[in-house]
Amino acid sequence: MSEPLVKVRNLTRRFGTLQAVQGISFDIDPGQVVGFIGANGAGKTTTMRMMATLDVPTSGSISIGGRDVLNFPNEVRRLIGWMPDAYGTYENMTALEYLDFYARAFGFGSKERQERIGEVMEFTNLASICTRPMNQLSKGMAQRLCLGRTLLHDPPFLILDEPAAGLDPQARIEFKHLVRLLAQEGKTLFISSHILSELGEMCDTMLFIDTGRIVHYGSAESLRTGGLDGAGALVEVRVAGSPEPLLQWVAMVPGVALAEATRQGARLRVEADAPESLATILRQMIHDGLAVTEFHKEERRLEDAFVDILHKVGGHGPH
Amino acid sequence: MNDFADWFSPIIVKELRQGMRSRAFLLIFLAIQFFMIVCVIGSLGDGSHEAAAGFFWTFIGAAILFAMPLRGLAALNGEMKGNTLELMLLTQLSAWRITAGKWLALVLQTLLLVCAVLPYVVLRYFLGGVNLVDDLVLLGLLLIGSALATALAIGFSGFMQSLVGRIGIGVLFFAGFYLVPLLLFNISRRGGTSPSVSSWLAAAAVLGPLLVLELFELGVGKIAPSAENHCTRKRLIAASLLAASILLGRALHEPAFLLILGGIAAAPICLGALVEETPFVPSLYLPFLRRGLPGRAFGRLFYPGWASGLWFVLLAIAATLWAAPFSWTDTSTAFRVAALLETLFVPLAIVRLCFRRAANLFPFYLGLQLMLFVTAVTLSANFNLHDPHLIWAGCVPTLGLFLHLWDYSALDQMALWAALLALLGFFALFLLSLKEWKTIAAMEREAAKLNL
Numbered sequence: 001m002s003e004p005l006v007k008v009r010n011l012t013r014r015f016g017t018l019q020a021v022q023g024i025s026f027d028i029d030p031g032q033v034v035g036f037i038g039a040n041g042a043g044k045t046t047t048m049r050m051m052a053t054l055d056v057p058t059s060g061s062i063s064i065g066g067r068d069v070l071n072f073p074n075e076v077r078r079l080i081g082w083m084p085d086a087y088g089t090y091e092n093m094t095a096l097e098y099l100d101f102y103a104r105a106f107g108f109g110s111k112e113r114q115e116r117i118g119e120v121m122e123f124t125n126l127a128s129i130c131t132r133p134m135n136q137l138s139k140g141m142a143q144r145l146c147l148g149r150t151l152l153h154d155p156p157f158l159i160l161d162e163p164a165a166g167l168d169p170q171a172r173i174e175f176k177h178l179v180r181l182l183a184q185e186g187k188t189l190f191i192s193s194h195i196l197s198e199l200g201e202m203c204d205t206m207l208f209i210d211t212g213r214i215v216h217y218g219s220a221e222s223l224r225t226g227g228l229d230g231a232g233a234l235v236e237v238r239v240a241g242s243p244e245p246l247l248q249w250v251a252m253v254p255g256v257a258l259a260e261a262t263r264q265g266a267r268l269r270v271e272a273d274a275p276e277s278l279a280t281i282l283r284q285m286i287h288d289g290l291a292v293t294e295f296h297k298e299e300r301r302l303e304d305a306f307v308d309i310l311h312k313v314g315g316h317g318p319h
Numbered sequence: 320m321n322d323f324a325d326w327f328s329p330i331i332v333k334e335l336r337q338g339m340r341s342r343a344f345l346l347i348f349l350a351i352q353f354f355m356i357v358c359v360i361g362s363l364g365d366g367s368h369e370a371a372a373g374f375f376w377t378f379i380g381a382a383i384l385f386a387m388p389l390r391g392l393a394a395l396n397g398e399m400k401g402n403t404l405e406l407m408l409l410t411q412l413s414a415w416r417i418t419a420g421k422w423l424a425l426v427l428q429t430l431l432l433v434c435a436v437l438p439y440v441v442l443r444y445f446l447g448g449v450n451l452v453d454d455l456v457l458l459g460l461l462l463i464g465s466a467l468a469t470a471l472a473i474g475f476s477g478f479m480q481s482l483v484g485r486i487g488i489g490v491l492f493f494a495g496f497y498l499v500p501l502l503l504f505n506i507s508r509r510g511g512t513s514p515s516v517s518s519w520l521a522a523a524a525v526l527g528p529l530l531v532l533e534l535f536e537l538g539v540g541k542i543a544p545s546a547e548n549h550c551t552r553k554r555l556i557a558a559s560l561l562a563a564s565i566l567l568g569r570a571l572h573e574p575a576f577l578l579i580l581g582g583i584a585a586a587p588i589c590l591g592a593l594v595e596e597t598p599f600v601p602s603l604y605l606p607f608l609r610r611g612l613p614g615r616a617f618g619r620l621f622y623p624g625w626a627s628g629l630w631f632v633l634l635a636i637a638a639t640l641w642a643a644p645f646s647w648t649d650t651s652t653a654f655r656v657a658a659l660l661e662t663l664f665v666p667l668a669i670v671r672l673c674f675r676r677a678a679n680l681f682p683f684y685l686g687l688q689l690m691l692f693v694t695a696v697t698l699s700a701n702f703n704l705h706d707p708h709l710i711w712a713g714c715v716p717t718l719g720l721f722l723h724l725w726d727y728s729a730l731d732q733m734a735l736w737a738a739l740l741a742l743l744g745f746f747a748l749f750l751l752s753l754k755e756w757k758t759i760a761a762m763e764r765e766a767a768k769l770n771l
Contacts, residue, residue, distance in 0.1 A: 016678055054405050056545045071602035071769055073546055077409050088401030092340035104329035105410035
């Protein structure tokens with residue numbers, strides 16, 4: 001097992017009387033793509049800013065690549081690429097000049113700089129807009145430009161704060177594609193969002209945070225297929241006509257509970273999730289006269305997993 | 320993307336690219352060209368040289384001394400507002416390089432304006448009635464003045480984001496334009512002579528560069544990541560300002576004048592040192608510890624945070640008082656000093672006791688000082704403070720300073736009370752700082768481990 005690239009230990013951040021981050025600890029291995037999930041105000045950005053050397057923890061420690069963030073910020077800055085949720089544009093500057101400025105600021109010499117800018121523009125597909133003034137770029141283009149800036153010095157660890165916020169569907173797809181390519185290149189990514197479905201498609205590991213505390217850290221796959229932690233499976237049932245008879249049937253049958261009523265049926269929580277047991281339930285439904293048109297065991301949605309975890313730790317649901 | 324730009328710092332390249340395309344620069348440039356042409360045409364007429372020269376220099380002065388430096392007020396503030404500053408700080412650009420680069424880029428643009436004016440200066444010489452050397456010297460002085468004003472604007476631009484910052488800057492400008500001339504007038508009136516031109520020039524030559532450095536550091540301290548130490552450098556600059564003003568004052572036989580200039584220049588750093596938060600970053604203490612016992616001793620005055628700031632300010636005041644040409648047998652001098660110390664320490668102790676959990680004490684300290692100042696102005700305007708029944712008024716911080724401006728007759732008792740209050744305020748601060756020193760000791764231990 002390789003040494004973790006990022007080690008966070010008992011990290012705390014207080015702002016006056018507000019405890020934004022409350023003693024969180026976790027590791028990130030090289031090459032991992034970690035989704036950092038939490039409601040607005042849960043402490044995501046504060047944690048990320050401390051990892052990016054932009055804020056100082058009240059207590060605890062963060063080490064990236066074996067260097068302590070607090071005591072060796074300059075060394076750590078070479079290892080990280082930080083893409084904030086709100087980034088500014090410059091007036092009177094083109095996209096190319098923007099990348100040129102940052103490449104200079106990262107210390108690239110003339111020839112090396114032009115090569116690196118070329119590589120980044122090709123990767124982020126920015127070549128066609130390189131002479132366009134920054135303040136005339138669409139949100140999606142600006143986001144790609146910002147990602148390009150983050151990649152200029154080729155950092156092994158990328159911290160992306162709400163990277164897909166405000167993007168249109170097309171730009172979102174493009175952005176997810178770029179993230180997948182970065183993951184294939186072996187970059188370690190730490191991506192925050194409060195939209196779980198979005199992270200589900202990009203990340204292999206999920207870190208849930210609520211009111212400054214970590215409430216879950218595990219693989220996305222285990223969340224999806226891990227069922228209900230011994231509480232059975234979720235089954236979506238659709239019926240022809242009114243779903244009322246189905247709801248009444250669920251209320252009477254032991255081992256089956258209503259998870260959510262839908263327009264055409266219901267999502268049911270079934271205690272026994274073996275295929276034979278599900279087949280028995282379906283047979284019973286048909287036997288009892290329900291006009292079942294669709295019956296399938298569904299993969300657990302990340303939103304449900306998040307809500308379940310929050311209930312379990314006594315927190316509140318997502319905002 | 321030419322190689323010529325590689326000779327310059329990235330921030331200068333960026334600022335020049337942006338600045339010279341900005342509407343503000345283009346407008347100033349075109350307006351200068353227009354008015355210069357008008358002035359030259361005006362000089363062609365008989366007997367209109369004087370008026371044309373006045374118009375010529377007024378306009379150039381306004382552009383170089385006012386319009387161009389004013390652009391500096393948006394320098395750091397604009398980056399902070401635009402969420403672009405932190406991205407720069409994550410590169411190899413330090414806060415100092417960013418601030419200095421912005422200043423230099425603005426000065427270079429001003430230089431470009433000056434160069435654009437040169438042909439008109441030469442043209443006026445050929446039209447007659449103008450001393451070319453004098454004009455060129457004046458243009459050079461305007462450029463130096465503009466560089467200083469730009470440093471002032473950039474140094475303060477970091478504080479423009481918050482309302483408190485703007486009020487603070489307003490107070491400083493008020494102090495600069497109203498109180499400083501008043502103080503200087505007061506001193507020269509007492510001494511019987513006003514400072515000579517050579518004193519002004521020597522002060523500008525020695526204190527000017529230090530003042531520019533101080534202004535840079537004010538801006539740098541505002542934008543640098545909180546895990547960096549900029550307090551030590553600021554205090555070193557303040558100490559240099561005071562030392563230079565003391566030495567220069569003695570050499571030029573103008574101790575009071577230069578001490579006041581040095582004191583006023585060092586005041587923002589000293590006030591800042593009293594409200595700085597102690598950073599919990601062990602590596603900041605490493606440079607001190609590496610120098611052994613002398614380094615640790617130096618740290619008692621120069622460590623970041625207000626605990627060492629308190630002793631630094633006390634030492635700065637002591638040095639100033641030692642060098643001041645005061646007669647200590649004079650009661651009014653004793654009262655003046657006691658009232659000043661009281662005004663400095665008592666409100667700070669009150670703020671430290673009342674707002675212990677506040678992240679930034681400066682707004683509270685500034686607010687209380689302003690409140691006391693307004694109270695003092697109101698009371699001194701509406702009451703006869705020479706009334707013996709109002710002797711207690713001398714013990715109120717700030718009001719005591721006002722009483723002194725009018726030679727009050729019963730100062731001996733008031734001096735004692737003011738001194739006692741100042742001592743009480745300092746003692747309260749000393750007790751509060753013990754906890755900070757405990758934290759600093761823990762940081763020193765952590766830093767020693769890092770050193771290993």
